[in-house]
Amino acid sequence: MTIYIRFLEELNEDSLPQAGGKGANLGVLINAQLPVPPGFTIITEAYRAHLDSSGLRDKISQRLKNVNAQDLESVTIASREISTWIEEAPMPEEIKDEIVNAYIKLAERMAASDTGTTRLQVAVRSSATAEDLPSASFAGQQETFLGVYGTEALLQHTKKCWASLWTSQAVSYRSSMNFEHLKVELAVVVQAMVSADAAGVMFTANPVSGSREEILISASYGLGETVVSGAVTPDTFIVSKKGAIKQRILGTKEHRILLVEGGIKTEQVPPVDRGKYCLTDANIAELVSLANRVQAHYGSPQDTEWALAKGTIYLLQARPITTMDPVNGNNPESLELLWTRRGEPSMIQDVIEHSPEPLTPLDMAVFCIGDRAFQKAALTGIMGLSAPKKFTK
Amino acid sequence: MVGVRLEQARFSPAMFWRMPSTLISRAFKDPQDIWKPVNNGIKSYLEKMDSMEKEVKGAPGMARLVQHAIAEFEPLMERRFSAVFMTSIVNEMLVNYFIRKAVGKESADEIKSRVLRALPFRTALQNQAIAKLAQIAASSGEESIKFKGALKGVLEEYGSRPARGMIIMPSISTLREEPEVVLGLVRALLDDPASLDWEEAMRTQETDYLDARSKVENALGQRARGWFRTNLDRVRNGEVVREESLFMIEKMIAYIRHASLRLGELLVEKSFLEKTDDVFFLFMSELQSVADGTLDAQKLVNKRKQAFARVYASHERGQHWMIATSSIPQPKQKTNKKSRSSKLGNGFSYAGMSASRGEVEGTVCVVKGPEEFSKLRKGDILVAPYTAPVWTPLFRIAAAVVTEIGSPTCHAAIVAREYGIPAVVAVHDITRILKDGQRVLVDGTNGTVSIINLGDPN
Numbered sequence: 001m002t003i004y005i006r007f008l009e010e011l012n013e014d015s016l017p018q019a020g021g022k023g024a025n026l027g028v029l030i031n032a033q034l035p036v037p038p039g040f041t042i043i044t045e046a047y048r049a050h051l052d053s054s055g056l057r058d059k060i061s062q063r064l065k066n067v068n069a070q071d072l073e074s075v076t077i078a079s080r081e082i083s084t085w086i087e088e089a090p091m092p093e094e095i096k097d098e099i100v101n102a103y104i105k106l107a108e109r110m111a112a113s114d115t116g117t118t119r120l121q122v123a124v125r126s127s128a129t130a131e132d133l134p135s136a137s138f139a140g141q142q143e144t145f146l147g148v149y150g151t152e153a154l155l156q157h158t159k160k161c162w163a164s165l166w167t168s169q170a171v172s173y174r175s176s177m178n179f180e181h182l183k184v185e186l187a188v189v190v191q192a193m194v195s196a197d198a199a200g201v202m203f204t205a206n207p208v209s210g211s212r213e214e215i216l217i218s219a220s221y222g223l224g225e226t227v228v229s230g231a232v233t234p235d236t237f238i239v240s241k242k243g244a245i246k247q248r249i250l251g252t253k254e255h256r257i258l259l260v261e262g263g264i265k266t267e268q269v270p271p272v273d274r275g276k277y278c279l280t281d282a283n284i285a286e287l288v289s290l291a292n293r294v295q296a297h298y299g300s301p302q303d304t305e306w307a308l309a310k311g312t313i314y315l316l317q318a319r320p321i322t323t324m325d326p327v328n329g330n331n332p333e334s335l336e337l338l339w340t341r342r343g344e345p346s347m348i349q350d351v352i353e354h355s356p357e358p359l360t361p362l363d364m365a366v367f368c369i370g371d372r373a374f375q376k377a378a379l380t381g382i383m384g385l386s387a388p389k390k391f392t393k
Numbered sequence: 394m395v396g397v398r399l400e401q402a403r404f405s406p407a408m409f410w411r412m413p414s415t416l417i418s419r420a421f422k423d424p425q426d427i428w429k430p431v432n433n434g435i436k437s438y439l440e441k442m443d444s445m446e447k448e449v450k451g452a453p454g455m456a457r458l459v460q461h462a463i464a465e466f467e468p469l470m471e472r473r474f475s476a477v478f479m480t481s482i483v484n485e486m487l488v489n490y491f492i493r494k495a496v497g498k499e500s501a502d503e504i505k506s507r508v509l510r511a512l513p514f515r516t517a518l519q520n521q522a523i524a525k526l527a528q529i530a531a532s533s534g535e536e537s538i539k540f541k542g543a544l545k546g547v548l549e550e551y552g553s554r555p556a557r558g559m560i561i562m563p564s565i566s567t568l569r570e571e572p573e574v575v576l577g578l579v580r581a582l583l584d585d586p587a588s589l590d591w592e593e594a595m596r597t598q599e600t601d602y603l604d605a606r607s608k609v610e611n612a613l614g615q616r617a618r619g620w621f622r623t624n625l626d627r628v629r630n631g632e633v634v635r636e637e638s639l640f641m642i643e644k645m646i647a648y649i650r651h652a653s654l655r656l657g658e659l660l661v662e663k664s665f666l667e668k669t670d671d672v673f674f675l676f677m678s679e680l681q682s683v684a685d686g687t688l689d690a691q692k693l694v695n696k697r698k699q700a701f702a703r704v705y706a707s708h709e710r711g712q713h714w715m716i717a718t719s720s721i722p723q724p725k726q727k728t729n730k731k732s733r734s735s736k737l738g739n740g741f742s743y744a745g746m747s748a749s750r751g752e753v754e755g756t757v758c759v760v761k762g763p764e765e766f767s768k769l770r771k772g773d774i775l776v777a778p779y780t781a782p783v784w785t786p787l788f789r790i791a792a793a794v795v796t797e798i799g800s801p802t803c804h805a806a807i808v809a810r811e812y813g814i815p816a817v818v819a820v821h822d823i824t825r826i827l828k829d830g831q832r833v834l835v836d837g838t839n840g841t842v843s844i845i846n847l848g849d850p851n
Contacts, residue, residue: 231741231844254741358701359564360697361674361676361677361697362672362674363673365463366463366562366646367562369470374474377471377475378478
């Protein structure tokens with residue numbers, strides 16, 4: 001039994017205080033036999049022990065006494081110092097050993113699996129215990145490092161994740177919210193990376209139309225980060241839960257991030273590939289079956305991240321869709337969709353600016369009257385067009 | 394995207410003579426003279442409505458007044474469009490011609506934008522008033538009697554303007570009802586002491602304008618110079634009048650809002666409605682029967698509010714609601730979609746439409762609505778879903794403006810050109826793509842926004 005490490009299989013929804021939200025959630029998914037890449041969590045005890053062993057805890061609380069939370073500069077300087085201390089302090093040997101052992105075990109598992117990976121690269125992410133706070137992201141607990149290879153790099157990036165608790169935004173945020181700085185803790189998730197040929201996001205319901213019979217898939221080449229951050233326009237697929245592809249929209253997919261030896265690299269996608277969809281019908285069918293399994297497990301529509309590597313689909317994350325209507329999806333689907341905002345003519349845009357917000361019925365009455373006045377005065381009066389057959393009331 | 398399509402006017406042979414003859418007769422009139430009688434008409438509308446309201450007793454009478462106010466609004470809107478639509482088009486063509494003749498093709502665009510600066514239009518005056526207010530806040534504080542008095546003055550003058558969006562929507566509250574929006578602007582301006590010196594800013598604009606103007610005048614012969622002057626003045630007046638007419642429409646809409654809310658109150662008193670502003674969820678044809686007590690409104694209103702909430706939620710997610718009147722010709726957009734990504738190495742570039750020329754690099758500040766006005770810091774790139782007159786004081790401290798909705802003729806564009814800051818409009822989804830703190834390059838000339846540095850995601 002390790003003290004500071006929990007493999008994802010050992011985690012469940014009750015692990016949040018130790019493993020953070022991200023870690024606990026991955027534990028739930030992997031225990032539901034969903035195809036999640038294996039990994040482990042360096043739990044909050046490790047962060048605590050790191051601070052204690054090097055005497056950092058006292059040093060930090062002393063340092064914080066001299067910080068004026070109102071003065072951004074003093075916060076920035078303190079934040080930089082504290083982050084440096086955390087990154088430079090030697091990690092306690094027992095934690096180091098456990099992390100290295102876990103990494104080796106993970107590498108062995110990956111090598112034995114059908115991916116046959118010999119050089120194990122991992123994603124190192126912070127996993128906050130305060131994720132149930134709506135503003136947790138603002139508290140600065142969002143660090144992610146991709147393509148980390150080797151034990152030295154892993155140890156260094158673990159410390160970097162810990163240090164991410166002390167960005168100036170996080171410090172001033174906690175001060176303004178009267179959180180106790182040293183009570184906020186952090187776990188680190190280390191997960192094997194699959195060398196994705198394509199990846200993206202999948203909603204197990206269509207959040208745009210509100211339909212629960214549809215699945216919405218966004219996909220682009222390489223790692224999914226490009227899609228998640230909105231840095232490329234991905235391919236979009238709308239698929240029925242039964243697997244019929246209802247709509248395909250070709251994305252421009254300008255760039256891709258690839259996993260290469262020693263890290264990641266960003267490159268342009270060759271024009272030939274940009275003109276093609278990055279998923280085959282068989283890939284989509286497999287994603288649909290994954291969507292159905294994930295939704296069946298949670299019982300509600302989920303927002304998932306996935307990756308496709310050597311023909312196998314992996315699930316990287318799942319969380320509930322927050323913008324879904326509680327009632328059965330009946331968003332204004334019945335209303336005609338006139339156009340999307342892409343490349344609309346400029347004159348039309350002028351008109352939207354006159355009503356950039358949705359109109360209520362009484363607004364509509366006034367708008368229609370304004371429009372009628374415009375038609376009469378400008379178009380028939382000045383431009384000499386003939387009047388419309390009937391004016392809409 | 395949810396839309397409603399309205400019936401449209403059709404082609405007729407009359408347009409071959411009516412449009413040219415209107416254009417030519419317009420060319421010889423000053424827009425101010427065409428506008429003045431309409432302005433008076435709107436003033437007497439407002440007075441008449443006020444005095445009629447004093448006579449009204451009870452909900453049925455109030456419902457009649459609301460309908461009357463909306464009905465009387467129509468002929469004034471017609472007169473407004475007649476006065477403002479296509480005015481000074483010929484004058485503008487002449488001005489363009491003279492500028493090209495005087496300074497050559499290359500610098501014509503730049504000179505053109507400069508001779509249209511320092512326009513004393515309504516939004517500029519309002520922004521001056523708000524800058525003055527910020528000056529008082531800086532010297533005497535927001536709690537001072539002086540500040541409160543000045544705020545009251547601004548709200549009296551500009552209180553009919555909508556706090557969000559633009560005109561035509563009586564359901565939107567006005568600045569008078571939401572003085573916090575003005576306070577938000579004041580706080581944003583306080584971040585940049587230089588912006589408080591509006592007189593200085595005005596002087597710079599004025600010099601810039603006069604300088605460009607005399608450059609053209611000096612290069613022209615005496616007769617051409619006279620023509621240029623008259624036509625430029627008409628173009629400038631045309632812009633001022635267009636803006637002033639919007640301001641007057643806003644006053645009428647504010648009255649319709651006021652009367653509707655009065656009706657709402659009366660309906661709540663009678664327990665016909667639960668809340669005053671539920672009245673905006675009734676159709677005009679239902680107002681009378683609800684006020685008379687012959688139509689049970691609350692059920693209808695609740696159902697519509699539910700539907701509205703869903704539409705609103707998708708609006709917030711970026712699926713904007715719009716009305717396609719189809720009444721306006723739709724030219725293909727001319728944008729230069731040249732991607733700069735190759736130039737910037739690993740940066741990502743997004744194309745929109747060029748709305749105000751110039752190139753600037755800065756830090757992103759996404760402002761989704763009036764409640765976030767005070768977030769903006771001096772030199773930030775203002776990234777917004779759209780902008781309306783109430784936003785424009787922010788342009789004084791922003792280094793550039795990027796919007797999701799808009800066209801080169803929209804408000805953001807006009808005011809950005811007035812203040813001489815680059816603007817790119819109609820960039821798809823940009824408020825979601827860009828994050829606060831990222832460094833971007835805004836190229837107003839080519840209409841692109843490029844991420845230079847992904848920044849700290851926090």
